Amino acid sequence: MKKIVLLLIFFAFCLANAVVNKGPSSFxxxxxxxxxxxxxxxxxxxxxxxxxxSIDESNTIVNTFVDQISSIYPNTYFPTPIKFHNAQVTKSxxxxxxxxxxNFVYINTHGNVNFFIAQPYNEYIYNYNKKFGGNTYWAMIxxxxxxxxxxxxxxxxxxxxxxxxxxxSLSWGYQRYKHYYRCGFLNIGQCSYSRASYYVxxxxxxxxxxxxxxxxESYKNAVxxxxxxxxxxxxxxxxxxxxxxxxxKFFDPWEETFENSIQKPVFKNPGEYTGIGSRWSTMGxxxxxxxxx
Amino acid sequence: MxxxxxxxxxxxxxxxxSEDSGESNMGYTYHYDTSISYDEKKLLLDSISDCIIDSAxxxxxxxxxxxxxxxxxxxxxxxFPSQVHSYIANIKSIGVHSFGDTLxxxxxxxxxxxxxxxxxxxxxxxxxxxxxxAKYIKTFTGVYPLGSK
Numbered sequence: 208m209k210k211i212v213l214l215l216i217f218f219a220f221c222l223a224n225a226v227v228n229k230g231p232s233s234f235x236x237x238x239x240x241x242x243x244x245x246x247x248x249x250x251x252x253x254x255x256x257x258x259x260x261s262i263d264e265s266n267t268i269v270n271t272f273v274d275q276i277s278s279i280y281p282n283t284y285f286p287t288p289i290k291f292h293n294a295q296v297t298k299s300x301x302x303x304x305x306x307x308x309x310n311f312v313y314i315n316t317h318g319n320v321n322f323f324i325a326q327p328y329n330e331y332i333y334n335y336n337k338k339f340g341g342n343t344y345w346a347m348i349x350x351x352x353x354x355x356x357x358x359x360x361x362x363x364x365x366x367x368x369x370x371x372x373x374x375x376s377l378s379w380g381y382q383r384y385k386h387y388y389r390c391g392f393l394n395i396g397q398c399s400y401s402r403a404s405y406y407v408x409x410x411x412x413x414x415x416x417x418x419x420x421x422x423x424e425s426y427k428n429a430v431x432x433x434x435x436x437x438x439x440x441x442x443x444x445x446x447x448x449x450x451x452x453x454x455x456k457f458f459d460p461w462e463e464t465f466e467n468s469i470q471k472p473v474f475k476n477p478g479e480y481t482g483i484g485s486r487w488s489t490m491g492x493x494x495x496x497x498x499x500x
Numbered sequence: 501m502x503x504x505x506x507x508x509x510x511x512x513x514x515x516x517x518s519e520d521s522g523e524s525n526m527g528y529t530y531h532y533d534t535s536i537s538y539d540e541k542k543l544l545l546d547s548i549s550d551c552i553i554d555s556a557x558x559x560x561x562x563x564x565x566x567x568x569x570x571x572x573x574x575x576x577x578x579x580f581p582s583q584v585h586s587y588i589a590n591i592k593s594i595g596v597h598s599f600g601d602t603l604x605x606x607x608x609x610x611x612x613x614x615x616x617x618x619x620x621x622x623x624x625x626x627x628x629x630x631x632x633x634a635k636y637i638k639t640f641t642g643v644y645p646l647g648s649k
Contacts (some may be wrong), residue, residue, distance in 0.1 A: 249642040255619055256531060256585045317619035319553050324619050329562060351618040379614045381527035496551045496620055498589035
């Protein structure tokens with residue numbers, strides 16, 4: 208009898224430790240990143256400046272999602288992420304319904320108020336050209352000024368997506384570098400640490416998946432750490448969304464956690480939502496199109 | 501022996517106190533071709549428009565086929581399209597460099613910045629301060645025949 212009780216206690220202990228985090232039953236991501244732009248036929252040179260960090264940033268967000276979800280939510284089905292790079296990031300691909308098949312859409316290119324650019328030469332995607340919907344619940348647009356306060360119109364981008372994160376100011380990138388300093392016994396050793404702008408993407412995902420922060424906190428904290436605090440560069444990250452009631456319960460998408468996320472499109476049609484919302488954080492002295500604030 | 505020990509301690513404390521921190525490639529750069537030298541006095545910068553973000557206005561930049569030098573009140577002025585890669589207030593002058601019959605024009609920046617994911621087409625207005633002897637003007641946005649009105 209005593210042995211049976213001990214055995215039961217043992218099984219209960221095993222079960223308690225085997226509890227797997229509940230998360231979405233599936234998660235998928237597609238990324239679009241342009242580093243090298245097509246040539247301007249007139250000059251024979253790229254029609255927009257090279258973005259040397261965009262593909263690293265894109266790969267980082269995808270790889271971090273893969274790592275974190277497979278370790279924290281092993282039961283979540285995660286199909287192989289799809290990546291579009293450089294010449295593949297065409298206007299026709301971006302404005303097609305390909306991205307609708309993925310829960311998270313990541314875009315990294317140049318932008319300005321209400322638009323970002325695509326490939327090949329002289330292609331622009333305005334807020335009236337692209338709607339995030341279908342199975343897309345979240346999007347991140349790493350491009351300058353797309354959601355500039357006081358000028359941008361965020362609403363046309365929405366067709367069921369819960370929230371979109373991006374920038375109201377210029378956004379910045381820097382390649383990985385090492386900082387060297389003295390360390391160890393009598394300070395005679397040399398130590399180093401590395402920094403890179405793709406740490407924003409890495410920490411955003413880590414904050415959201417592993418640390419279980421809300422999506423806005425996850426993003427804002429990552430930008431603060433690696434752009435403002437580390438490099439001292441002013442910047443204004445922003446999240447835009449529609450809010451209202453989903454199944455009778457108030458839903459404010461800026462605080463949505465990954466673990467308790469709503470697994471369906473929301474607020475697709477007029478009348479389904481209460482309002483349009485946004486949050487931003489002004490860090491230091493951000494630069495906008497004309498000058499730094 | 502004692503002297504050697506003191507010397508060793510002195511060396512170690514010197515190393516410990518010496519400055520040896522540093523970074524490799526912090527990423528700040530100018531966003532124009534710095535491999536050539538520019539004449540910054542030939543064309544004087546008067547003003548730069550705000551970023552052109554309207555699709556029709558963007559088309560007009562790319563459809564612009566000739567750059568004209570116009571005379572107004574005895575002064576020659578020129579307007580040409582270009583792109584700004586950091587922010588507009590960071591532009592300090594117009595730099596020109598001759599390649600045969602083509603005048604390459606760059607917007608010279610005041611300070612280096614990191615890479616910004618910023619797309620900003622602008623019209624740049626300048627005063628011609630010295631004779632321009634070129635058939636074409638090459639800016640970031642295109643190569644344009646040069647005409648006079």
